[in-house]
Structures are given as C-alpha cells and as structure tokens.
Amino acid sequence: MITEIRKAVNQARRDRTREKLLDAAALVFQRKGYHGALVSDVVVEAGVGQGTFYRHFESKRELFDALFDRVMVQIVTEVAGIAESLPENIQEYREASVRVVAASARVLKANGGMVQLFFTEGPSVDAEFRAKLESVHQEIAAMAAEYLRHAMSLGFARECHTRVISQMLVGAGVRLVNEYFNGHLDDIGIDGAVREAVEFAFSGFGPGSGGPSCP
Amino acid sequence: MITEIRKAVNQARRDRTREKLLDAAALVFQRKGYHGALVSDVVVEAGVGQGTFYRHFESKRELFDALFDRVMVQIVTEVAGIAESLPENIQEYREASVRVVAASARVLKANGGMVQLFFTEGPSVDAEFRAKLESVHQEIAAMAAEYLRHAMSLGFARECHTRVISQMLVGAGVRLVNEYFNGHLDDIGIDGAVREAVEFAFSGFGPGSGGPSCP
Amino acid sequence: MITEIRKAVNQARRDRTREKLLDAAALVFQRKGYHGALVSDVVVEAGVGQGTFYRHFESKRELFDALFDRVMVQIVTEVAGIAESLPENIQEYREASVRVVAASARVLKANGGMVQLFFTEGPSVDAEFRAKLESVHQEIAAMAAEYLRHAMSLGFARECHTRVISQMLVGAGVRLVNEYFNGHLDDIGIDGAVREAVEFAFSGFGPGSGGPSCP
Amino acid sequence: MITEIRKAVNQARRDRTREKLLDAAALVFQRKGYHGALVSDVVVEAGVGQGTFYRHFESKRELFDALFDRVMVQIVTEVAGIAESLPENIQEYREASVRVVAASARVLKANGGMVQLFFTEGPSVDAEFRAKLESVHQEIAAMAAEYLRHAMSLGFARECHTRVISQMLVGAGVRLVNEYFNGHLDDIGIDGAVREAVEFAFSGFGPGSGGPSCP
DNA sequence: GATGAATGAGGCTTCATTCAT
DNA sequence: CATGAATGAAGCCTCATTCAT
Numbered sequence: 091m092i093t094e095i096r097k098a099v100n101q102a103r104r105d106r107t108r109e110k111l112l113d114a115a116a117l118v119f120q121r122k123g124y125h126g127a128l129v130s131d132v133v134v135e136a137g138v139g140q141g142t143f144y145r146h147f148e149s150k151r152e153l154f155d156a157l158f159d160r161v162m163v164q165i166v167t168e169v170a171g172i173a174e175s176l177p178e179n180i181q182e183y184r185e186a187s188v189r190v191v192a193a194s195a196r197v198l199k200a201n202g203g204m205v206q207l208f209f210t211e212g213p214s215v216d217a218e219f220r221a222k223l224e225s226v227h228q229e230i231a232a233m234a235a236e237y238l239r240h241a242m243s244l245g246f247a248r249e250c251h252t253r254v255i256s257q258m259l260v261g262a263g264v265r266l267v268n269e270y271f272n273g274h275l276d277d278i279g280i281d282g283a284v285r286e287a288v289e290f291a292f293s294g295f296g297p298g299s300g301g302p303s304c305p
Numbered sequence: 306m307i308t309e310i311r312k313a314v315n316q317a318r319r320d321r322t323r324e325k326l327l328d329a330a331a332l333v334f335q336r337k338g339y340h341g342a343l344v345s346d347v348v349v350e351a352g353v354g355q356g357t358f359y360r361h362f363e364s365k366r367e368l369f370d371a372l373f374d375r376v377m378v379q380i381v382t383e384v385a386g387i388a389e390s391l392p393e394n395i396q397e398y399r400e401a402s403v404r405v406v407a408a409s410a411r412v413l414k415a416n417g418g419m420v421q422l423f424f425t426e427g428p429s430v431d432a433e434f435r436a437k438l439e440s441v442h443q444e445i446a447a448m449a450a451e452y453l454r455h456a457m458s459l460g461f462a463r464e465c466h467t468r469v470i471s472q473m474l475v476g477a478g479v480r481l482v483n484e485y486f487n488g489h490l491d492d493i494g495i496d497g498a499v500r501e502a503v504e505f506a507f508s509g510f511g512p513g514s515g516g517p518s519c520p
Numbered sequence: 521m522i523t524e525i526r527k528a529v530n531q532a533r534r535d536r537t538r539e540k541l542l543d544a545a546a547l548v549f550q551r552k553g554y555h556g557a558l559v560s561d562v563v564v565e566a567g568v569g570q571g572t573f574y575r576h577f578e579s580k581r582e583l584f585d586a587l588f589d590r591v592m593v594q595i596v597t598e599v600a601g602i603a604e605s606l607p608e609n610i611q612e613y614r615e616a617s618v619r620v621v622a623a624s625a626r627v628l629k630a631n632g633g634m635v636q637l638f639f640t641e642g643p644s645v646d647a648e649f650r651a652k653l654e655s656v657h658q659e660i661a662a663m664a665a666e667y668l669r670h671a672m673s674l675g676f677a678r679e680c681h682t683r684v685i686s687q688m689l690v691g692a693g694v695r696l697v698n699e700y701f702n703g704h705l706d707d708i709g710i711d712g713a714v715r716e717a718v719e720f721a722f723s724g725f726g727p728g729s730g731g732p733s734c735p
Numbered sequence: 736m737i738t739e740i741r742k743a744v745n746q747a748r749r750d751r752t753r754e755k756l757l758d759a760a761a762l763v764f765q766r767k768g769y770h771g772a773l774v775s776d777v778v779v780e781a782g783v784g785q786g787t788f789y790r791h792f793e794s795k796r797e798l799f800d801a802l803f804d805r806v807m808v809q810i811v812t813e814v815a816g817i818a819e820s821l822p823e824n825i826q827e828y829r830e831a832s833v834r835v836v837a838a839s840a841r842v843l844k845a846n847g848g849m850v851q852l853f854f855t856e857g858p859s860v861d862a863e864f865r866a867k868l869e870s871v872h873q874e875i876a877a878m879a880a881e882y883l884r885h886a887m888s889l890g891f892a893r894e895c896h897t898r899v900i901s902q903m904l905v906g907a908g909v910r911l912v913n914e915y916f917n918g919h920l921d922d923i924g925i926d927g928a929v930r931e932a933v934e935f936a937f938s939g940f941g942p943g944s945g946g947p948s949c950p
Numbered sequence: 951g952a953t954g955a956a957t958g959a960g961g962c963t964t965c966a967t968t969c970a971t
Numbered sequence: 972c973a974t975g976a977a978t979g980a981a982g983c984c985t986c987a988t989t990c991a992t
Contacts, residue, residue, distance in 0.1 A: 100972080107973090123429055125340045129966060139974035141969085150966070180512075214338055214429035224487075238510060247510045251493065254501040255510055257484050258477035265476020266469070272439075278466065286469040295453060295462045295470055296507035297395070308953095314992070315954065322955080344983065354957040359984065523974095529971070530975065537976080553859055555770045559962065569978040574963065610942075640865070643855035644768055650855070654917075668940060677940045681923065684911070684931040685940055691910020692903035699902050702869075708896065716899040725883060725892045725900055726937035727825075745951080752952090774987060784953035786990085795987070 108146045110136040115157050120203050124154060124211040154215060158222070161204045168197045180246045184292060192284040195267065199280070202271040209264070231256045259291060323361050325351040330372050335418045339369060339426040369430060373437070376419045383412045395461050399507055407499040410482065414495065417486040424479070446471045474506060538576050540566040545587050550633045554584060554641040584645060588652070591634045598627045610676045614722055622714040625697065629710070632701040639694070661686045689721060753791045755781040760802050765848045769799060769856040799860060803867070806849045813842045825891045829937060837929040840912065844925070847916040854909070876901045904936060 114136035118127045129150050133143050147153040172193045176186045198205055212223045234256035241247035266287060269275050275283045329351035333342045344365050348358050362368040387408045391401045413420055427438045449471035456462035481502060484490050490498045544566035548557045559580050563573050577583040602623045606616045628635055642653045664686035671677035696717060699705050705713045759780035763772045774795050778788050792798040817838045821831045843850055857868045879901035886892035911932060914920050920928045 104972085123431075125429060128964095133975095140967090140976085141974050142972085144967070145972070210428035210435070213425035214340055220425070241510070245512060248508075248512050250505065250510050251497075251501045254481070254490065254493065254498050255505050257480050257489075258502060258505060261476040261478070261480020261483075262473035263476070264480070265472050268476075269472050274472075275469070278469065282466075283469050286466045287473060290465065290470050290473060290509060292509045292511035293463075294505060294507045294509035295456070295465050297460060297463050311953075311992075318955065318992090343981090355959090355983095356957050356985080357955080360955070360957095364983080526971075526974075533971090533976065555859055558960090570963085570980090571965080571978050572976080575976070575978095579962080640858035644770060644859035646768075671940070675942060678938075678942050680935065680940050681927075681931045684920070684923065684928050685935050687910050687914050687919075688907035688932060688935060691906040691908070691913075693906070695902050695906020695909070696899070698906075704902075705899070708899065712896075713899050716896045717903060720895065720900050720903060720939060722939045722941035723893075724935060724937045724939035725886070725895050727890060727893050749951080773985090778954095785955085785988090786953050787951085789988070790951065 104146075107136075107138060107142065110138065111143065111146055111153070112157055112160055115153050116161075116204060116207075119154070119157065119211065120207050124215055151215070154219070155222075157204075158208055158212075158219075161201060161208070162226075165197060165201055165205075168200075169194050172197075176240075178244065183241070183244075183246050184288060188281075188284055188288045191263075191288060192281055195270065195280055195284060198267050199270060202267075205267065206271055209268075227260060231260045234259045262287070262291075319361075322351075322353060322357060325353060326358060326361055326368070327372055327375055330368050331376075331419060331422075334369070334372065334426065335422050338422075339365075339430055344368075366430070369434070370437075372419075373423055373427075373434075376416060376423070377441070380412060380416055380420075383415075384409050387412070391455075393459070398456070398459075398461050399503060403496075403499055403503045406478075406503060407496055410485065410495055410499055413482050414485060417482075420482065421486055424483070442475060446475045449474045477502070477506075534576075537566075537568060537572060540568060541573060541576055541583070542587055542590060545583050546591075546634060546637075549584070549587070549641065550637050554580075554645055559583075581645070584649070585652075587634075588638055588642075588649075591631060591638070592656070595627060595631055595635075598630075599624050602627070606670075608674070613671070613674075613676050614718060618711075618714055618718045621693075621718060622711055625700065625710055625714055628697050629700060632697075635697065636701055639698070657690060661690045664689045692717070692721075749791075752781075752783060752787065755783065756788065756791055756798070757802055757805055760798050761806075761849060761852075764799070764802065764856065765852050769860055796860070799864070802849075803853055803857075803864075806846060806853070807871075810842060810846055810850075813845075814839050817842070821885075823889070828886070828889075828891050829933060833926075833929055833933045836908075836933060837926055840915065840925055840929060843912050844915060847912075850912065851916055854913075872905060876905045879904045907932070907936075 111132060114132045115127075118131045118135055121127070122131065127150075129143055130140060132153070133140050143153075147156060172190055174186055174190055176183055176190075208223065213220050231253075235252040238247055238250070238252045238256055242249065242252075266275070266283060270280065270283065278286070326347060329347050330342075333346045333350050336342075337346065342365070344358055345355060347365075347368070348355050351358075358368075362371060387405055389401055389405055391398050391405075423438065428435050446468075450467040453462055453465070453467045453471055457464065457467075481490070481498060485495065485498065493501070541562060544562050545557075548561045548565050551557075552561065557580070559573055560570060562580075562583070563570050573583075577586060602620055604616055604620055606613050606620075638653065643650050661683075665682040668677055668680070668682045668686055672679065672682075696705070696713060700710065700713065708716070756777060759777045759782075760772075763776045763780055766772075767776065772795075774788055775785060777798070778785050788798075792801060817835055819831055819835055821828055821835075853868065858865050876898075880897040883892055883895070883897045883901055887894065887897075911920070911928060915925065915928065923931070
C-alpha cells in the first residue's frame with residue numbers, strides 16, 4: 091500500500107525531472123542548434139546532474155526525438171481542436187478556409203521557436219530524422235490533397251493535379267510561417283496575410299475573368 | 306621571365322588542388338552532411354594530404370562557404386543565360402513563363418544535390434550561413450515580386466500583395482524542386498509539373514471563369 | 521546532509537586527481553622540459569584519462585603555472601620557517617648569515633629539480649611567465665637589499681649601492697645553487713660553499729685588512 | 736677560368752643568402768623565441784623561399800646553432816680586443832679591472848638581444864644546447880678563476896676557494912648584464928655599476944677595516 | 951640553386967557517455 | 972535514483988620537412 095504511494099511519488103518526481111530536461115533542451119537547442127548544444131548545457135539549464143540525463147534519455151539524439159514528439163503532439167492536438175465544418179457555398183467556403191488557416195497559423199506561431207528549430211536543425215541531424223520530417227511534410231501535403239479533392243468534388247476547385255498543387259500549398263505555407271515568424275509580415279498581420287494567401291490559392295495572381303468578383 | 310612562367314605553373318597547380326578539394330567536398334558533404342563530414346574525409350576523397358587542405362581553406366566552415374559560392378556562381382550564370390523576352394499576349398505570356406521556369410528547374414535539377422545540400426544542411430551550420438541563405442531566399446523573392454509587378458503593369462496579373470505572393474511562390478517552388486529531386490514527380494515530369502505550377506500560379510485551384518461557380 | 525558528505529567525498533576525489541596530475545607534471549617537465557612534455561605524457565604518468573586533464577587544467581600552460589605556484593608556496597613556507605634573529609656582533613652576524621643561507625640552500629636543494637626546471641624552462645615559456653619569474657628575482661633582490669640596509673644601519677656593512685649589490689648577490693646565489701645542484705660543489709659541501717660565499721660577500725676577494733696592501 | 740669566376744660569384748650569392756637567413760633568424764628568434772619561431776617566419780623575414788632554407792641549414796635546430804656560433808665568434812673577437820695589461824699596483828689593478836669589465840659589458844650590451852636570447856631560450860632547446868651553454872659558463876668561470884689566481888699570486892687577492900668565488904663572479908656578472916639590458920641600471924650607468932661591482936668583488940659589502948680607504 | 955606547393959606525423963582539445971559513490 | 976568525476980575516441984589543426992618544377 092505504502093509502497094504503492096511511494097512508487098507514485100517517485101514516478102511523479104521522475105516525470106518532473108524528465109520535463110525539466112525537455113524544457114531545458116527546448117531552450118538550449120533553440121539557442122545553439124542541435125550540433126552546438128551540449129548535453130552539459132542541457133543538464134545545467136535543467137539544474138540536474140550530468141549522470142541524471144542518461145537515466146532519462148539514452149542519448150542526445152533520443153532527447154531530440156523526444157522533444158520533437160512532445161512538440162508534435164502539442165501542435166497536432168491544438169490544430170485538431172480548430173475543426174470547423176466547411177459550408178456548401180463557395181464564398182463562405184473561402185471564408186471558412188481563411189479562418190481555419192489563420193487559426194492554424196496562430197498555433198504554429200505560438201510554437202514558432204520549436205517549429206523553426208525542427209525545420210532548420212532537423213534535416214542535419216541524421217537520415218532517420220530527415221525521413222521523419224519528410225513524412226510530416228508528406229502527411230500535411232496529403233491533408234492538403236484531401237482538402238483539394240473534397241473541394242473538387244463540390245465544384246469549388248477545378249480539376250487539377252492534386253499532388254503537385256498540394257505540395258506547392260505546403261511549401262508556400264511553410265515559407266509564410268517562416269516569414270511570419272521572422273517578423274517580415276508584421277505590417278500586414280496574420281489575418282491579412284492568410285486572406286491574401288487563400289485568395290491566391292483559390293484564384294492565383296492572374297487577372298481572372300470575373301472569378302470571385304462575378305456577380 | 307622564367308619567374309613568370311614558374312609563377313603561372315605554380316598557380317595552376319594550386320588551382321587544380323583547390324578544385325580537387327572543392328569537388329571532393331561536394332561529394333563528401335552530400336554523403337555525410339556538413340556536421341558528419343570530416344576534413345579527413347575530404348582530403349582522402351581529393352587524394353591530397355591533410356595539411357594541403359589547410360593551405361587552401363582555413364577550416365571546414367570556410368570550405369563550405371567556398372563551395373556555396375562556387376555553386377551559386379554556377380547556377381546564377383546558367384539561369385541568367387535562360388533569359389527570354391516575355392510576349393505581350395497573356396496566353397503566350399503564360400507559355401513563356403512555363404518555358405523559363407522549366408529551364409530554371411532543369412538547371413536546379415542539374416545541381417540538385419548541391420541545392421539540396423545547402424537547403425538542408427545550411428541552416429544548421431551557423432547564424433552567418435543561415436543569414437546568407439535567407440538573403441538568397443529574399444533575393445529570389447524580390448525577383449518574383451518584380452516579375453509580379455511587371456505582370457500587373459501589363460494587366461496580366463491582378464492587384465495583389467506582392468510581398469506575400471512572391472514569398473509563397475518561392476516557398477512553393479523550393480518545395481517542388483525538392484519533391485522533384487526526390488523523384489516524387491518523375492511520373493508527371495518536369496514539364497508537366499511546371500505547367501501545373503504555372504497554371505496554379507496564374508489561376509489558383511478555384512473553378513476558372515465560366516466554371517461551375519458562375520452560371 | 522548526505523549531500524554534504526557526498527560533496528566532501530567528491531571534492532577529495534577531485535583533489536587527489538589534481539595532485540596526481542601535478543606530481544606527474546613535475547616528473548614529466550623535469551624529464552622532457554616544458555616544450556618537450558606532452559599532455560599525453562602527463563596523463564599517462566598520472567594514470568588518468570586524457571580528458572581528465574582538461575577537467576582540471578585549461579591547458580599545458582596553466583598546468584605549468586599551477587605547478588610553479590605549488591612549488592613556490594612550498595619553498596616560501598619552508599624558507600620562512602628558517603628565521604633566525606641576527607645578533608648584534610659582526611662576527612656572530614656573519615655566522616648567523618651562514619646558517620640562514622645554508623638552511624635556505626638546503627631547502628632549494630631539496631626542491632632542486634623544480635627550481636632548476638623553472639629557471640631553465642620558464643624563460644622560454646612565454647612573456648607572461650618570464651615576467652613572473654623576473655618578479656620573483658626582483659623580490660629576492662629586494663629582500664637582499666633590505667638585508668643590506670639593515671646591516672648598514674648596524675654598521676655591519678659599508679655604504680654601498682644596494683640595488684647593484686643585491687642583484688649581484690642574487691645572481692651569485694642562483695649560480696651557486698645551480699652549480700651545487702649539478703654536483704660541481706659536492707667536494708666542498710653545502711656548508712663549506714656557503715661559508716666561502718658569505719666570506720666573499722662580506723669581504724670580497726681582495727686582501728683583507730692588514731693584508732699586503734696596507735703596510 | 737670563367738668557371739672559376741662563375742663559381743666565386745655563385746658562392747658569394749650563396750653566402751649572402753645564408754647571411755640574410757641568419758639575420759632574419761636573429762630577429763625572429765628574439766621576437767618569438769626558439770619554440771615560437773617558425774621556419775616560415777624566418778624565410779619570410781629573409782625574403783627567400785621556404786625550400787631555400789633547407790639548402791642552407793639542415794633544420795631549425797641547426798640554424799639556432801649556427802646563429803649561436805656567429806654571435807659567439809663576434810663577441811669573443813670583440814672582447815679579445817679589449818686586452819689590457821694589468822699593472823702591478825693594487826689600486827691601479829682595480830682601476831684596470833674596472834676598465835676591462837666595463838668594456839666587456841659594453842660589448843655584451845651591444846649584442847644584448849642575442850645574449851639574452853641564448854640565455855633565456857637556449858636551456859629549453861635541448862640537452863645538447865644546454866651543455867653548450869653550460870660549457871660557455873664554465874669557460875668564463877675558468878677565466879675568472881685564472882684571473883683570481885693571478886691576483887692571488889701578486890698578493891692582490893686573498894687566499895680563497897677560486898672555484899666557488901669564480902662561479903659567484905660569473906653569476907653576479909650575468910645577472911648585472913641582464914639588469915643592465917633591461918634598463919634597470921640606466922640611472923647609475925654602465926661605468927658606475929661596474930665600479931660598484933668591482934669594489935664589491937674586491938672588498939665585499941662588509942665595513943672593511945681600512946681596506947681601500949687606508950691612507 | 952631557388953622556389954613554394956604539398957605533406958603527414960603528431961599535438962591539443964572536446965564532449966558524449968560511463969561509472970563509482 | 973541522482974550525481975558529477977572520469978573517460979577516451981575522435982577531430983581539428985600546425986608546421987618542420989620533402990619534393991616536383
């Protein structure tokens with residue numbers, strides 16, 4: 091009985107230490123990058139002993155993975171919460187898209203440092219992590235493709251090569267998030283930028299012939 | 306007199322060695338990434354002594370810079386050679402855009418490994434290189450913005466926020482190059498992909514004029 | 521509580537390792553000189569790992585400094601312990617000088633290898649160490665000058681240029697210590713040499729009073 | 736015939752290069768010390784190619800030796816030129832000693848940088864050079880001893896342990912030269928210092944009983 | 951003979967990881 | 972379990988010397 095409680099308390103302390111290490115890692119990796127960050131930096135930042143680190147993580151590499159997983163879970167959870175059923179009218183459909191994209195952008199901005207970290211440092215970690223990152227890319231592209239197909243089935247999108255277009259959407263989105271995070275879009279603001287982006291996605295930059303403006 | 310010849314011969318030898326090192330570096334960096342690549346790997350690949358390396362480059366970091374510069378000069382030269390005067394008719398304008406973009410894409414594909422290298426490894430090298438890379442990004446975006454403004458002035462593009470759109474174009478383009486390089490677009494081919502991309506850029510994915518949305 | 525003990529134990533371990541390194545350094549520096557000594561020699565001699573060295577000293581240079589300090593403290597402590605109040609009669613004064621000098625010489629002899637080391641290798645280490653060494657020289661000279669002035673005030677020394685004479689005394693002393701350490705004075709012995717030296721210091725080598733020069 | 740002239744010209748050129756290298760070495764060794772001086776520093780200073788160095792000297796070590804020999808020859812020649820027959824009267828004997836010593840000191844001062852170099856860097860070069868240096872010391876000491884014995888035979892010096900005293904004289908002299916070179920004796924001047932030194936050597940610092948001041 | 955490019959053995963130092971307490 | 976001292980395998984870089992021209 092008492093042993094049970096003891097166990098739980100110990101587990102809680104363990105978990106807290108692990109969290110401290112992850113928090114410290116987030117800071118240190120952002121400050122110095124994956125290769126520049128030392129395990130010793132992390133433990134100092136976390137305020138634990140060097141040996142303690144290896145009771146929680148097998149290696150620096152695993153720590154990076156663990157951090158990635160934590161951030162991903164966080165972001166996916168938050169984005170999943172945004173869900174909004176898209177209406178059946180193309181104009182409202184556009185507006186709803188704007189809202190969903192803007193909300194997602196806000197989530198990314200909130201986790202901006204981490205997102206930036208994984209996108210800049212991740213590819214240089216090793217082939218495995220590169221693959222992990224690429225699969226995230228592909229998953230998002232798949233979601234975009236799915237969304238496109240859905241729009242097409244409703245007549246809100248023209249027939250197009252969804253694989254190419256979805257990749258472009260992802261690339262454009264990632265780039266915008268990056269620009270936004272770097273403060274280059276502060277003047278127009280998140281909503282303005284998203285509105286422009288969605289407009290572009292639906293209509294391109296061509297002059298259009300009536301397009302959305304048709305009565 | 307004889308000294309002149311001697312000097313020239315020496316310089317030629319030096320240059321040859323330097324080229325060997327740069328070629329070797331290109332290979333090794335692609336194989337192992339910036340952080341994984343050892344100076345010793347490079348010299349072995351180049352078939353020169355370890356000390357020779359340091360007669361040509363101060364450090365691995367400087368080598369990376371030199372390689373980047375060499376590749377940049379190469380690519381810029383090639384892309385600059387593509388120049389094609391865009392016609393005054395919107396349909397031909399589109400077609401010309403397709404040709405220019407496809408040709409550029411081919412150049413990038415030809416230097417694909419290096420481009421990939423700099424975009425994946427570059428950001429993790431250090432703040433300085435990150436800035437260098439970012440400035441390349443911004444220059445390309447500036448070119449895209451210029452192109453957009455030109456199109457707008459001819460009535461081939463609608464009024465739009467060129468800063469946002471140009472960044473999106475760059476992001477979309479980079480992503481496509483990456484996909485293409487990874488073989489994910491082999492089925493559609495470079496020309497097909499570029500045609501889709503340009504189509505998307507001009508018209509978006511929304512239903513075109515006369516489409517189902519405007520009865 | 522337990523942490524206190526832990527800390528003390530750790531510190532003790534650290535200190536022991538540091539001492540091992542210093543002892544090893546003393547040996548190795550004497551065997552191979554400063555420039556010839558390798559950090560790897562020291563760690564092998566100390567029986568610790570290469571990395572351990574750098575947990576205790578920043579570099580070979582710092583190790584040399586630390587060793588110097590340790591030896592200096594040792595010598596200064598021992599010499600300080602010799603103190604003997606010099607009597608008021610010139611003959612006894614001379615005898616007392618002999619005893620003090622001989623005792624000091626014995627201390628130096630005991631640390632002979634180290635003294636020799638610092639005097640032969642020190643000047644070639646760098647400007648900073650050279651300055652350190654020079655200041656030791658000057659301090660000893662200052663002590664000698666002080667001693668001279670004291671003697672003068674008692675009428676045991678003639679009026680003389682204390683700065684010049686004290687420097688000469690130091691130079692003569694250093695040279696004798698060196699000779700002694702090299703075994704060139706073994707026949708006469710430390711006491712004999714010191715007696716000669718003190719005699720010379722008080723009276724020079726000229727013919728004494730009543731000598732042939734004053735009829 | 737012509738071949739003879741050609742040979743002589745070549746030899747002259749060779750010799751000039753060798754001298755340039757030795758001059759450069761003198762500068763560089765003084766600036767950076769033996770261990771800090773690079774062969775490349777020397778050749779740059781001499782304005783010749785790296786390979787040229789090895790046509791004149793087998794190694795950096797041999798260069799140091801050659802430099803030492805050149806300086807030694809120079810100094811010995813100059814000092815030998817000072818010769819002055821010491822008179823038969825003790826007072827004049829003292830004065831003559833002062834003149835000889837002062838002249839020698841001037842020669843040393845003139846070659847001060849080199850003397851300093853060999854005394855500070857020499858001992859750390861290797862055992863062989865250390866021995867060379869020590870033998871110079873011993874030779875000077877032997878000269879001093881010889882001088883002492885000569886004085887004793889004339890009744891100008893008391894019976895004393897010439898080996899100990901001569902070593903002391905050498906040590907005191909070296910120290911004074913060093914002090915002088917470092918500018919610490921500029922106020923009293925070379926002649927003043929030598930006069931004090933000789934006075935001390937003859938009479939010590941003791942009060943003396945009449946000594947030189949006897950009427 | 952003079953040159954300077956090339957060499958490579960070796961030294962210093964770092965830092966992820968292990969281990970004794 | 973937590974700790975931090977110790978480890979040692981690598982890596983980077985230097986520089987006296989060699990060698991091709």
